[in-house]
Amino acid sequence: MSEVSVQQANDRETMLIHTPFHSRSSALNKLNSWENWKGFMVAHEYDDYELEYFAIRSQTGVMDLTPMTKYRITGPDAEAYLNRLVTRDVTKIKVGRVGYTVWCNSDGQVMDDGTIFHLAEDEYRLCSYTHCIDWLMWSAEGFDVEIVDETKQVAALAVQGPTSCSCLMAMGLEGIENLKPFGLTTFPFEGGELMVSRTGFTGDLGYELWVEPALAEALWDQLFAAGKQYLIRPFGLYALDMARKEAGFIQAAVDFVPAEDQVRVGRTRSPFEIGLGWLVDFNKPFFNGRKALLKEKENGSRYRFVMLDIEGNKPANNSFILNKKGKVIGTVTSAGWCPSAKANVAFGQVDAKYGEIGEELITEIYYERELHWTKVLAKSVVVKGPMYDPPRRRATPPAPF
Amino acid sequence: MKKYDAIVIGAGHNGLTNAAYLAKAGLDVLVLEMNSYIGGATVSRELHKDWKYTNCSYVCGLLRPEINRDLELPRHGLQVVPYGGGVTFMENGDYYGNFSDHNRQHREMARHSVRDANAYERYGADVTKQTRLIRKFLLRTPPDPASWKMSDIKEMMVLAKTVMDMKTDVNFGDTLKYWTKSVGDFLDEYFESDIIKAHLGGTGIIGTALGVYSPGTAYVLLHHYMGDVDGTAGAWGFTRGGMGAVANALASSFKSFGGEIRTDAKVKQIMVRNGKTTGVALEDGTEFYADIVVSNLEAKRTFLGIMDEKDLPEYVIERAKNFKSRGSSGKVNIALDGLPTFPALPKGTPLMAGDFHFTDSLTRMEKAYDDWKDGNFSRDPYVDTLIPTLTDPTMAPPGKHMMTCFVQYCPPKIQGREWTDADRDAFGQTVIDQVANYSPDFKDLILHAEVRTPREIEAEIGLTEGNIFQGELTFDQLFSNRPFPGYGQYRGPVKGMYMCGSSTHPGGGVMAAPGANAAREILIDLKRNNTVPEGYADD
Amino acid sequence: MTKSYDVVMVGGGHNGLICATYLAKAGRRVLVLEANEQLGGGAATREFHPGFSVSACAQWMYSLNPTIAKDLNLASHGLQYAAKNLHSIALAKDAKHVTITGEGGVEGVSAQDKAAYREFRRKMGKFSKLLDKLFTVRPPKVIENNWTDRINLLKIGLGVKLLGKADMYELLRLGLINMFDVMEETFDDELLKSLISFDGVLGAHMGPRSPGTVYGYLYRHMGDVYGFNGPALVKGGMGSVGVALANAATAAGVEIRSAARVKSIDLTAERASGVTLENGESISATLVVSNADPKTTFNNLVGRRNLETNTVRRVKNFRTKASAAKLHLALDGLPEFTGLSAGQVGNRLVIAPDMHHIERAFNCAKYGEFSTAPVLDISIATVHDKGLAPEGKHVLSAIVQFAPGQLKAGWTEATKNAFKELAINTIADYAPGIKELIIASELLTPADLEGEYNMTDGHWHHGDISLDQVVMMRPFPGSEQYGTPVDGLYLCGAGAHPGGNVMGLAGKNAANEIIKRGGSA
Missing domain, CATH: 3.50.50.60 (FAD/NAD(P)-binding domain)
Incomplete structure (x- = not known):
């Protein structure tokens, strides 16, 4: 008996980790369909990914965001530190604001993308895809900052969809309707504090809620109680992936290789090459990758990020991208059907000579029907913005529904 | 007396590989083995009734997959089963467990240091980068840099292209750094926690007469990461039935091409007439004739043992005398009445199926090396322990177990004098005590133990001074320099005489690459159809 | 301003x-x-006791590039040697010292070792010349190279080829390995092996067994190409x-x-x-x-x-693992070393009885401790340069290894004194009366050298x-x-x-x- 409990205690430390919402999410996971997100157990799908997706677009969808890698960065040099770390001008992210950014190595190649939350004077949270505290610590040499991995210490929910603001208002979060995109605010909650940011990865009106793990279940319960009339429902990672592609969001390790994890020379990309050149600010003080990026800006990039509107409805995963003469000029990194935009989208990497907005390219798609394979050379037009970008995403205050 | 096309001296895995490729090309090949069993250091032996000891080499990971497929070894009975797990015990009662699942490993590492768990991602990428470079050259013949021959210039160009493919001098400089620094310095650059460095650092010294802080040991670490099992780079596995199964499969493959093996046939001399080999003479006086004689023996034994000094250039004798083949390790193989318990570990943990270590810091490893330098076996040895019977049920009766302990460091001589039985027993006891420190019931479960110091290893399977790699993996003895500069292309100093053992490029470990590379060169010289795989197919 | x-x-x-x-x-x-x-x-003279001066950091001159000396006309700007081409004498307790002479020979060993040393020097001399080609240019880029790099690479490559096959093989074999193995295969005399291998580890965080010490030796012996046959003393x-x-x-x-x-x-x-x-x-x-x-x-x-x-x-x-300390002694008279004449003590005196001894001394440094039996490189410059001390008095300066910069116990007065005593006692083993002659003494640890000369x-x-x-x-x-x-x-x-x-x-x-x-x- 005692041996078993010792084993459990030991195993538990290395098992797939349950998030603080597990009691709630597992009760609702009718399919028992889970995914491993950086070592945490999160729903892949609760009962029907399509309905989950449409909750994001038509009602309110809730996703367990706890596994998001979170670092707390504090100290007198926190701002200077972050400003040297990332490509954006961090001094422009005021207290109470959130900024999306990328960070690079000395070759100007993207290591990761993520968000910086300016929580208070000299206090930030950095959310990333990769586990990168080693890089953050190396970068901290010579700065008076403290960096703590607080992934497990902060429970988080994404609350996304047209009725999300209504849900939060119904929950009693007074004034939430005035929170602007990329703003953050706090509310007293069950003797603790609830932080709400108007951020998300779905491209819709939405919020992210952050609390200490002890309050996680209460948060879930109150949110779902308040949101019942607004048709709140949980969604899994599958629905999120559909939404992010439709919204034009790239993902680390899918749409680019994190730079310092590269094995083969030349497989990484600069911010300019993944469509995030707008995040590079040469008018701010020194930052990692600056010299290389300036050089690239002068001499031109090797690759170009394209968002393709592909004719037909066959998903273009793992496809080659051809020019009109049929020459391979790149590959697709993410692809999928956009249920709201009713479009067939793909993100791709092409030779920088190609991929001007409006250019017509060809995507080589293979698909199978009853063991019968068909190859299509689908006309694909390079488009500028995301496939789906509803005005409610930015409206403050948002319309009730 | 019948004349063969080729005679291979020594039925180690490289000898057999070489013979198999020659036979495959249509040659009439004879393999001569001094022992009554084949395999050399790739062997499984029943030294205690019903227990099979894989008593020299003990795990399989470096065996080139191209050779495995090409010689159809699975069809000849070779089954390589990857094993998971692995653990390093700590003096404070804790442990570091090595899980094969990436995420689980990350969490276990984070238990010791979050920073190190993160850094491991970068470390993994960097190690893979370097091993990919080396892997490309395993199944290639090194060029002779002093030669102007077309084939050498072509091979130098392959090298040059590999360098140019690195694209920047920073990448090139980093590669040179990895190949010249010590494994200790290498790990210090990534990790902060002693236990994680110690767990990773062991492979930098295995089989090597150097310490973790000796420059060049980072290369030894890379050498151990070069293998792959089923496409998983750096993975290791057991061969079902012990390492002898590798030799058996190679022998079976060889025989399927019409080859012949004679055991209990100890070669006394390679016969040379008019600067050409004519065959070999055995200790019992029997002679066998062939125009091609290939030695699978270590370089010292080949040139100073079974060749006549008058047949050799002075340079070769001089180099052979100074060829470094110092043993640095020993082996203890143990028959166990049951599975020992390790109270630090959770019961039933999968970690037991992997290799155990009891050295929890690089400092302890380095101190173990200091003992070797002083001519002693390590008082606090680094032990690489496995219980193959947790993965392979064929090695012991049901419910019983076999444990294999590879021990570092163990000198070829004790304080400059020969080993005695008392020394050997003291050495065995030190190892058993090291394991018993972490397993209270271990000693009571021991039914039989075989202790092998360099003395036994040399006496039984002919590895000079007990060096498991047939010569140390130091810069002066690698690539074109292996075994000696000017003789790095498998050809001996006498026409018709070749070398195919681990004394040649790319060196030790059950890789079979030296044997295959030597066969390629022989077939080129014979202008025969050459089917030996070359290069590496990975992208 | x-x-x-x-x-x-x-x-x-x-x-x-x-x-x-x-x-x-x-x-x-x-x-x-x-x-x-x-x-x-680091080229500094230090008056460590009133009237007594020593070369505080570097103590010998043995590899100043002659082109530089000529281009800068250093002789006319005051650079003078008090002594050149000094011997290196490895001290033996039984007074059977081994001497590497300024003429490039070796004394006190067998004829076989003498011959082996000549051959060793011939080989090493060729390698040093090759290194000179590499040392006198910027490190060539191999991949992103321009014509300068290509020409430099070509010159060095040609230099390697011109060594001839036999010496080229030797370079490939020896260039990257350790002194211990090379000494073992080349010489018989333990003291000679020790003396030569010591040059491979001077100022380094390495022992004779550390791979790369042959490079260290060649590095130390660049002076053989630059016109120094042994160490020199600057006036x-x-x-x-x-x-x-x-x-x-x-x-x-x-x-x-x-x-x-x-x-x-x-x-x-x-x-x-x-x-x-x-x-x-x-x-x-x-x-x-x-x-x-x-x-x-x-x-x-x-x-x-x-x-x-x-x-x-x-x-x-x-x-930056520094491992060398400096010992400075102000002496009331010229110390007597067993088996050395007064004329000989002005040479470079080495206390390193055998390679194992050096290796063990290094072992301590690996673990952040100072050597319990240190090895020393001693200079009594006043034999040749009277101006460094008052009339009739002498100064002794010695490099003492190994003394890690980051001493685990920390460099305190106590640890410094302990190591100083150890060093003095070690010298006294070979110069029994020396302790009575000491007027003043100081030990500069790597930590002190960092403070004095701003070197990490x-x-x-x-x-x-x-x-x-x-x-x-x-x-x-x-x-x-x-x-x-x-x-x-x-x-x-x-x-x-x-x-x-x-x-x-x-x-x-x-x-x-x-x-x-x-x-x-």
Whole structure:
């Protein structure tokens, strides 16, 4: 008996980790369909990914965001530190604001993308895809900052969809309707504090809620109680992936290789090459990758990020991208059907000579029907913005529904 | 007396590989083995009734997959089963467990240091980068840099292209750094926690007469990461039935091409007439004739043992005398009445199926090396322990177990004098005590133990001074320099005489690459159809 | 006051002065800023007791590049030798000393060893000549190369080919390995092996068994190509080198300010644009050249926040494990060494009984402890240079290994005294009456050397000379041709190729590179 409990205690430390919402999410996971997100157990799908997706677009969808890698960065040099770390001008992210950014190595190649939350004077949270505290610590040499991995210490929910603001208002979060995109605010909650940011990865009106793990279940319960009339429902990672592609969001390790994890020379990309050149600010003080990026800006990039509107409805995963003469000029990194935009989208990497907005390219798609394979050379037009970008995403205050 | 096309001296895995490729090309090949069993250091032996000891080499990971497929070894009975797990015990009662699942490993590492768990991602990428470079050259013949021959210039160009493919001098400089620094310095650059460095650092010294802080040991670490099992780079596995199964499969493959093996046939001399080999003479006086004689023996034994000094250039004798083949390790193989318990570990943990270590810091490893330098076996040895019977049920009766302990460091001589039985027993006891420190019931479960110091290893399977790699993996003895500069292309100093053992490029470990590379060169010289795989197919 | 220069040199060590002089000769307006009163950096004379002076850091001159001495006309600027071509004598307790003579021979060993030594020197001499080709140019880039690199590579490649097959094989075999194995296969006499191998580990965090020590030996013996047959003593101590170099520099038009410690290297738009002194004064310049070691330059002067994280990491990983301390004794008379005549004690005396002994001495340093049985390189300069001590008195200076810069127990008065006693007792084993002669004594640990001469961890070479930190890897990839990741900032000290010792090539090569890049590159 005692041996078993010792084993459990030991195993538990290395098992797939349950998030603080597990009691709630597992009760609702009718399919028992889970995914491993950086070592945490999160729903892949609760009962029907399509309905989950449409909750994001038509009602309110809730996703367990706890596994998001979170670092707390504090100290007198926190701002200077972050400003040297990332490509954006961090001094422009005021207290109470959130900024999306990328960070690079000395070759100007993207290591990761993520968000910086300016929580208070000299206090930030950095959310990333990769586990990168080693890089953050190396970068901290010579700065008076403290960096703590607080992934497990902060429970988080994404609350996304047209009725999300209504849900939060119904929950009693007074004034939430005035929170602007990329703003953050706090509310007293069950003797603790609830932080709400108007951020998300779905491209819709939405919020992210952050609390200490002890309050996680209460948060879930109150949110779902308040949101019942607004048709709140949980969604899994599958629905999120559909939404992010439709919204034009790239993902680390899918749409680019994190730079310092590269094995083969030349497989990484600069911010300019993944469509995030707008995040590079040469008018701010020194930052990692600056010299290389300036050089690239002068001499031109090797690759170009394209968002393709592909004719037909066959998903273009793992496809080659051809020019009109049929020459391979790149590959697709993410692809999928956009249920709201009713479009067939793909993100791709092409030779920088190609991929001007409006250019017509060809995507080589293979698909199978009853063991019968068909190859299509689908006309694909390079488009500028995301496939789906509803005005409610930015409206403050948002319309009730 | 019948004349063969080729005679291979020594039925180690490289000898057999070489013979198999020659036979495959249509040659009439004879393999001569001094022992009554084949395999050399790739062997499984029943030294205690019903227990099979894989008593020299003990795990399989470096065996080139191209050779495995090409010689159809699975069809000849070779089954390589990857094993998971692995653990390093700590003096404070804790442990570091090595899980094969990436995420689980990350969490276990984070238990010791979050920073190190993160850094491991970068470390993994960097190690893979370097091993990919080396892997490309395993199944290639090194060029002779002093030669102007077309084939050498072509091979130098392959090298040059590999360098140019690195694209920047920073990448090139980093590669040179990895190949010249010590494994200790290498790990210090990534990790902060002693236990994680110690767990990773062991492979930098295995089989090597150097310490973790000796420059060049980072290369030894890379050498151990070069293998792959089923496409998983750096993975290791057991061969079902012990390492002898590798030799058996190679022998079976060889025989399927019409080859012949004679055991209990100890070669006394390679016969040379008019600067050409004519065959070999055995200790019992029997002679066998062939125009091609290939030695699978270590370089010292080949040139100073079974060749006549008058047949050799002075340079070769001089180099052979100074060829470094110092043993640095020993082996203890143990028959166990049951599975020992390790109270630090959770019961039933999968970690037991992997290799155990009891050295929890690089400092302890380095101190173990200091003992070797002083001519002693390590008082606090680094032990690489496995219980193959947790993965392979064929090695012991049901419910019983076999444990294999590879021990570092163990000198070829004790304080400059020969080993005695008392020394050997003291050495065995030190190892058993090291394991018993972490397993209270271990000693009571021991039914039989075989202790092998360099003395036994040399006496039984002919590895000079007990060096498991047939010569140390130091810069002066690698690539074109292996075994000696000017003789790095498998050809001996006498026409018709070749070398195919681990004394040649790319060196030790059950890789079979030296044997295959030597066969390629022989077939080129014979202008025969050459089917030996070359290069590496990975992208 | 703000004044503008073409080049401002941070540090007036020998490499800095040499670099500055070459730049001035090429028409640049150069200002040298030295933190100490005395110029020369590690080439320093120190009065450690009233009337008693020693060469405080480097004590022998054995590899100054002759082209530099000639170009800078150092002889006319006051560089004089008190003695040249001294013997190296390995002391034996039984007085059966082994001597490597200034003529390149060896005494006190068998005829076989004598012959082996001649052959060893012949081979090593050829390798040193080849190294000279590599040392006198910037480290060639192999991939992103231009014609200069290609020509240099070709010259070196040709040099390798010209060694002939046999010696080329020997170079490939020996170049990267350890002294221990080479000694074992070459010589019989234990003391001779020890004496030779000691040269491979002097100033290094290595023992004779450490791979790469053959390179260390060759490095130490560059002087064999530069006209030194054994160590030499500079008249007035090594500080005279600094004086002569400063004279040469001044004559070439270099402006020198001593006691002017640089606080920071200033950047304008990420480009080095000048320096600020500790007193707050700012000096602007088109280029900044640093003779300071890489860690000091990047971490303290440029500041890590102005560098890429990758660079910060490389700088941190640059190893500076100093392991040598200096012992200075003021003596009431000339000490007597068993078996040595009074005339012989002025040679280089080595206490390193056998290679195992050196190796064990090094073992301690690996674990952050000082050697319990140290090895010593002793110089009694007053035999040749009376001016260093009052009439009839003498000074003894000794390099004592191994003494880690980062002593685990910390360098306190107690640990310092303990190590000093150990060193003195070790000498007394060979010079029994010496203790009675001691008037004053001091031990400079690496920590003291760091404080006195502004070298990180008190490392003579500014960083370990081990195979992963030489040529294009010195100080680290990405900062290998004297230029650095910071535009407008160059390195010219021992932390750059080819490294330390009073050789001067880092300074000269850096100057060449700056001149070659022209203008404001």
